[in-house]
Amino acid sequence: MDETDVVVVGSGSAGSALAGRLSEDPRIRVTVLEAGSKDTNPWLHVPIGYAKTMYHPTISWNYQTEAEAELHGRSVPWPRGRVLGGSSAINGLIYIRGQAADYDHWRQLGCTGWAYEDCLPYFKRSQNQERGGNEFHGADGPLTTSDLRDKGVLPQAFIDAALELGFPRNDDFNGADQEGAGWYQVTVRNGFRCSAATAYLKPNLKRPNLRLITDAQVQRLVIEGGRVTGVVYRVGNEERTIKVTREVVLSAGAINSPQVMMLSGLGPAQHLAEMGIAVQRDIPQVGQNLQDHLQARLMYRANQNVTINERVNSWLGMAKMGIEFALTRGGPLSFAAGTSGLFARVLPQSATPDVQFHFIPWSADSVKEGLHKFPGFTISVCQLRPESRGEIRLASPDPMAKPHIHARYLTSETDKQCMVEGVKLAHRLAETKALGRFIAEPYAPPPNAARDEAALLEFVRRNSGTIYHPTSTCRMGEDAGAVVDTELRVNGVGGLRVADASIMPTVVSGNTNAGCIMIGERCADFIKRAA
Template sequence: MAWPHATPGHGLRQAARRRTMRERRLEQGEAGMEETDIIVVGSGSAGSALAGRLSEDPRLSVTVLEAGSRDRNAWLHIPIGYAKTMYHPTISWNYQTEAEPGLGGRSVPWPRGRVLGGSSAINGLIYIRGQMEDYDQWRQMGCTGWGFEDCLPYFKRAEGNERGPSHLHGAEGPLCVSDLRDRNPLSVAFLEAARELGFPVNPDFNGESQEGAGWYQVTVRNGVRCSAATAFLKPALRRPNLRLLTDAHALRVLMEDGRAVGVAYRQHGQEKVIRARREVVLSGGAINSPQLLMLSGIGPAEHLQEMGIEVRRDTPGVGRHLQDHFQARLMFRASQRGSLNEMVNSLWGMARMGAQYALTRSGPLTFAAGTSGLFARVLPQSATPDVQFHFIPWSADTVKEGLHRFPGFTMSVCQLRPESRGDITLASPDPMAKARIRANYLATETDRQCMVEGLKLAQRLADTRAMQPWIESRYAPAPGKGETDEDLLEFCRNTGGTIYHPTSTCRMGSDEGAVVDTELRVKGVDRLRIADCSIMPAVVSGNTNAGAIMIGERCAEFIRRAA
């Protein structure tokens, strides 16, 4: 079967020949190559954890390649700053999906971090591991050693939870996990509404059970964002065996006799090479890691040939099995004070927020992309929560356009275990070109039904005695437009989109379609591993940052054990 979007032609073949000749010259040493033991491509959640931990062994030299710049923008460190950085022209990759058939042909923006810390520097800060059952399912899918009890020690090792240690939590790790400092009255009302509908109070979404309503914990230290780079990488740069290269865009993995020997990258307009004495690890995420594999000749042979790329290893699973959490947002006009919209649209309110943050590191500038939340089951066949609510005490059509001029708030509904699968393919053999993303949202009846039932639950929450005093009217869907299942599905198609959790494009497993084994080694290629969310056999039930960091911790141990 032909891969989508292929555009074979003389120009592609010529470009591929030029690339191959240049690569051979570089491999033969004509560029004054540097050497290191381990190359880590990407300084995001997994890459920072991996590099920081590897550098604890003084016998190993580690070099991190980051395509973006240092994290010097002030908004990268203020918790609510993600509203300023997600679509920043240089801090974000600013990806877009292809036209999505399930969304009426719309293309969906996919911001990903292109800066030190990767997406952990621009994400919504919420610390969720997912359900214990997610990891036990990984084990049942053939990923021996990846059940929840196997992964728990690595979650705990990474975590510095301000609540203190327990059998499920760590308190001494570098990743600070803290309670929200500001408990907005609208967010309190949402929790009261959930209790009114009979949902249990859940003080810890990463505890024994995920189900219920409660406050999110966030990756914030003393009112300042704690990205993976802040937690793991930057403190480790004091060690002489760790080096960070920023503005270093990886072009391809260099191969000799079926093994990875280095990485070609572009920095400040020049093409350079660094060789790895031991291993190369890709930590670029669910888009960049499969793209880099394919640019290096590792991927579906037919697609690589159509792109004019020499096939080094026919691996059909590269770029396939893409999963992402889909969200739709109900928004309301608020009838009482408490919405962040009012403060942002007032000079006095802005000054007050700024002063509060500067003096106490508290207030609205410490808000995450969800204050209170709810995990619930809306499908009769679900044994565990299948939807996640992010309650947000402000409203906006898009983050780019800014908050509404009227007081408002949002209930975001996210499906936790989508059945739909998409893919990542190359648009060009040019390493600087963006990959093509096809998320394939709402492709199955289960996915469509789950989203509709989740939105119906959101409306029931809005109708409670607890929420009604806060609501002037519903803004989206407009009154009279969201009354039937068909209306709600159409609303999803017209307005829904990503909640920024792509995974599984280089999935781990023991079957023929898997890309990496249970120690994250790329199958059929020596000295090459992948450590990021692309290796997840299935997306976890919740935000993915914590899981990515756990994967980085585990990969570091695999490499140190091998070394």
């Protein structure tokens, strides 16, 4: 039987950071099990490549939610990375940590040691900030964060539109304050994507105590006497077992970490019994508390050829984009899933921004269908702190079966109000002089819906989708219902921790990649101290 000290399940944002840091101690043997393959597809390294990989048949898990009642029964696609680097290899590259208030709220919920002042040193330690270090940023870490190389006239017009409406200019969304309009920073190094695996894992595989096994689909945990002692996984048709002398860490994400726990008999006892799985420990909250950011995308026809649509729909334009990226690492191929952005408050009770806008200088009904044939652009709005809660459930005891995902979007009246107010603000931004001069007409929603709240809510219900930030299904806390404690140890189970977005008590106010990397960094320190 194979043996190691620590097994990390998943090479995504948290898993790669954890394994890379943990292997700095030569006394700890670390094995990473990744269900996907190595990151050999070239689109995984070109920034705009997420448009090619997000729904790829093998690179993505291609999950779907169950029918969402408040979205007229629609099933929402949930792509997640199934490749070296996990979702950090197929995400939109935007580097956002969330608000200081998010982490201070975690502390108020009982997560001692997870206030913003506790987490900031780990954000800084992880970061190689292109602009240099300061009180909020590090410059010596593995993860490169950089400014966009190509900004364009339309994204600048969006910033100008926000300033025209009275919002402040913000040149650092991860600095002293999140509110305002400005440019996003991205996880890009020398023009190419800097995934968590690129930053933490691949450069360190030469270490004799760090091993990566790809195409390794975890089946279940081996539990003996209330302690995890190994992992059963499958490579092709072969089932293998690896024994652990210290710990297993689940870093498989908000869907797969609770799935692996439940397949192993750790979860809600009644649900496990229904699946025919022997209960090792009744942990009712495993798979519960699911949270995600819902987004609505407003699209506009442009009256000038200043969008990416017209370039993509031309062979000459495509050739020019390829040449531009090859020579300068700039141009549209260097774009992230948002160029400029805005964090704003739309609800009167909100003390900090409650919506996030991504401005995108192209438009499409879906990534799969390709860009529109006309010049167009998109304003995406998402609610930052949803009250709606969903769950992850097993579909069957078969480890290869996709779990049931119940997001339960818009089950809170506050969530509905916030989304409608966010869409209304997007309309006001489009009506400014700065941005309005580029608009021929609204494409979605139609002009007559702009000020009708019922019509806007209907638009959200029929057209909104995930912005790819599922969290909180293995909630951290010090209360009896928490799945993991504040050092990420699963309550009542020896030798098992969880380190990924699933441990977040509440979803952070923004993109989740940076927060997951911070969690991986912290977990490495917890394990080193325990060792």
